[in-house]
Amino acid sequence: MWKRVVLSVVAVGLVSVAVALSGEDPHKVKLFDIPESDREKLEDYRQTWTRLTGFEYSGLHWNQFVVVYSDLGAQAYQTNYTQYIAWYEDPDEFDGMPDYVTYPRGTTILKENFSIVDGKPEKSLTVTAMIKREPGYDAENGDWEYLQFDAAGKVLLRGKGSDPNIDEQCASCHKHVAERDYIFAQVFSAPNRRAP
Numbered sequence: 001m002w003k004r005v006v007l008s009v010v011a012v013g014l015v016s017v018a019v020a021l022s023g024e025d026p027h028k029v030k031l032f033d034i035p036e037s038d039r040e041k042l043e044d045y046r047q048t049w050t051r052l053t054g055f056e057y058s059g060l061h062w063n064q065f066v067v068v069y070s071d072l073g074a075q076a077y078q079t080n081y082t083q084y085i086a087w088y089e090d091p092d093e094f095d096g097m098p099d100y101v102t103y104p105r106g107t108t109i110l111k112e113n114f115s116i117v118d119g120k121p122e123k124s125l126t127v128t129a130m131i132k133r134e135p136g137y138d139a140e141n142g143d144w145e146y147l148q149f150d151a152a153g154k155v156l157l158r159g160k161g162s163d164p165n166i167d168e169q170c171a172s173c174h175k176h177v178a179e180r181d182y183i184f185a186q187v188f189s190a191p192n193r194r195a196p
């Protein structure tokens with residue numbers, strides 16, 4: 001009896017040491033509050049979605065550091081990334097355009113945006129996301145909904161690319177890559193990362 005108690009105490013002790021050594025999973029840290037309206041879909045993106053990039057410098061996303069995630073895995077994004085890079089490195093090899101794919105309905109591509117201080121990401125600023133809605137939602141703009149919210153979970157902007165404000169703030173840029181289904185996919189550095 002006592003032997004068993006001692007053994008279980010030792011076992012519990014070892015587990016605690018292992019947890020302490022492994023440290024806190026950085027993906028459990030909450031950097032952005034999610035708006036109430038999107039909580040069901042977005043709440044656990046850092047733990048359960050596929051992380052597609054490391055911290056990347058984005059000149060066009062307002063000179064911030066960014067990290068990109070997807071809820072439906074890396075497949076379409078990775079394919080388009082690979083096609084784009086192959087074309088970019090050797091455009092003569094392609095007849096016309098590279099063979100890009102479109103994203104399945106329901107896909108959300110989410111990007112965290114951070115300020116930069118001394119070359120390092122510093123503060124959580126906003127989340128920008130694109131959600132692939134049902135066919136006909138905004139057919140001329142790939143049926144994407146654009147969303148941006150701040151670190152406190154306040155929605156700053158949401159809507160279709162055909163809405164003039166969304167066009168000005170987001171879609172006018174993403175239209176340049178309509179053939180890539182409006183997603184640039186030009187950085188890909190953490191294939192298939194999924195937290196345990």
Ligand code: HEC
Pocket residue numbers: 057058059060061066068109110111128129130146147148157168169170171173174182183184185186187
């Ligand atoms: C000035 C051009 C520009 C504007 C405006 C812009 N984007 Fe982007 N966006 C890009 C570029 C370029 C990338 C890919 C490379 C990078 O991150 O710099 C990107 C990447 C993204 C990504 C990651 C998926 C991808 O395309 O690779 C999302 C999501 C996104 N933008 C959403 C938005 C939303 C939402 C807005 C409006 C609030 C917006 N963008 C405004 C140029 C822009």
